[in-house]
Amino acid sequence: xxxxxxxxxxISCMLIICCCFVYKNKNDLINxxxxxxTKSDPSQDDEKNDNDLDYLSDDMVTFEKHYDPVSxxxxxxxxxxxxxxxxxxxxxxxxxxYNVLFQMKVNDKRYIGADIDFAKQIAAAxxxxxxxxxxxxxxxxxxxxxxxxxxxxxxxxxxxTSERSKKILYTSSYAKFKKMxxxxxxxxxxxxxxxxxxxxxxxxxxxxxxxxxxxxxFSQTMFPNATVIAEENWNxxxxxxxxxxxxxATMRDEIRIKSLLKLHPDLLIKLMPIIxxxxxxxxxxxxxxxxxxxxxxxxxxxxxxxKVDTADSILKKYEDYVK
Numbered sequence: 001x002x003x004x005x006x007x008x009x010x011i012s013c014m015l016i017i018c019c020c021f022v023y024k025n026k027n028d029l030i031n032x033x034x035x036x037x038t039k040s041d042p043s044q045d046d047e048k049n050d051n052d053l054d055y056l057s058d059d060m061v062t063f064e065k066h067y068d069p070v071s072x073x074x075x076x077x078x079x080x081x082x083x084x085x086x087x088x089x090x091x092x093x094x095x096x097x098y099n100v101l102f103q104m105k106v107n108d109k110r111y112i113g114a115d116i117d118f119a120k121q122i123a124a125a126x127x128x129x130x131x132x133x134x135x136x137x138x139x140x141x142x143x144x145x146x147x148x149x150x151x152x153x154x155x156x157x158x159x160x161t162s163e164r165s166k167k168i169l170y171t172s173s174y175a176k177f178k179k180m181x182x183x184x185x186x187x188x189x190x191x192x193x194x195x196x197x198x199x200x201x202x203x204x205x206x207x208x209x210x211x212x213x214x215x216x217x218f219s220q221t222m223f224p225n226a227t228v229i230a231e232e233n234w235n236x237x238x239x240x241x242x243x244x245x246x247x248x249a250t251m252r253d254e255i256r257i258k259s260l261l262k263l264h265p266d267l268l269i270k271l272m273p274i275i276x277x278x279x280x281x282x283x284x285x286x287x288x289x290x291x292x293x294x295x296x297x298x299x300x301x302x303x304x305x306x307k308v309d310t311a312d313s314i315l316k317k318y319e320d321y322v323k
Contacts, residue, residue, distance in 0.1 A: 061130045062130070062132065077291075078153070078291030080126075083294075084127070087128045087129055088129045089119070089128050090151040090153075091119045091130065091151060092135075092142050092154045094134065094139065094142060094156050095135050095136060095137060096134070099115070101255060101314050101321075102114045102116075103156075103157075104321050113321075114309055114317075115157060118174055119153075121305070133150070139157075139158060141212065142154045142286075143158070143164050144167070146167075146168050146287060147167040147288065152287070152291075153286065154287070155285045157175075158286055159215075159253075160282055160284060161217050161218075164286075169288070169291065169295050172298075172302045173283060173302075174306055175282075175283035177253045178276060178281065179251065179254070179276045179279040180253065180257045180258075180273055181200070181274050181276065182239075182242060182257055182271045182273055183199075183200075183271065184242055184270065184271060185269075185270055185271060185272050188272050196274060202225055202226060203226070203227070205225075206227045206229050207227070207248065207249050208229045208230075208231065208234075208250040209230050209251055210231070210234050211232045212230075215251050215252055215253075216228060229241070234250075234252070238250050239267075254281075254311045255314060257273055261273060262315070262322060
């Protein structure tokens with residue numbers, strides 16, 4: 001009798017434990033599927049907010065202005081496991097203290113901007129420190145660096161071009177803009193009956209762009225008969241050429257042209273901005289061709305955690321820092 005009672009009590013206890021275990025795991029499964037279904041539901045995209053993401057504190061970020069290949073000897077850049085094990089994400093970027101709205105220096109040690117925030121979000125999600133390698137002179141130099149294996153990822157407001165894609169792999173876009181041109185008003189008034197392409201696609205027309213940028217190839221593709229003038233300094237060289245009538249137009253993304261005109265509205269007296277409505281400029285990060293696993297991780301991160309920025313959203317967020 002005693003043995004039967006003990007056996008019954010033991011069975012009852014086991015059933016209670018099992019029920020509790022099933023109930024706990026059932027709740028875990030429900031919560032898991034709720035998170036997955038919420039992230040995969042396109043209707044939730046508008047509710048994504050970068051401010052809700054974890055950011056790295058400033059003491060978790062370093063900015064390098066030199067490159068020591070010896071220190072990289074045993075690092076396997078672009079490998080997710082190696083990034084986590086070494087506790088560091090190495091980002092290749094331009095040596096630029098004022099890449100408007102994307103990489104701006106606000107004091108001796110701190111940078112802000114859309115690219116800086118994006119890199120911080122990635123590092124925070126991986127649970128590692130962020131090492132920003134700001135040593136590359138042009139956008140194409142950043143592409144070449146990643147192709148060589150100088151870092152884990154390139155984040156430098158990089159547009160897609162077919163030539164670059166031969167060397168590296170692009171992630172999904174984390175920002176999307178329209179392409180724009182600024183045209184000298186005197187030149188425009190002389191031939192305003194023509195379409196934009198008819199106006200600029202002539203041998204006697206000069207179009208200014210930033211040297212080593214995607215807009216060198218964009219302008220050559222859109223206006224193959226025009227002369228493309230490439231300079232490293234857009235504000236001091238290209239814009240001044242345009243104001244003085246030495247070139248007829250400059251081509252760049254809408255966020256850069258909008259921020260310029262916001263800062264210098266007097267330029268509108270001599271220059272006319274035109275949005276190329278059928279031409280998009282998608283901004284993406286880049287990784288080495290051997291980093292397909294990391295690329296997949298980044299694409300899923302952008303899809304589920306990163307709100308794709310527009311020109312207006314970035315301008316609104318960083319408008320106090322435009323100078």
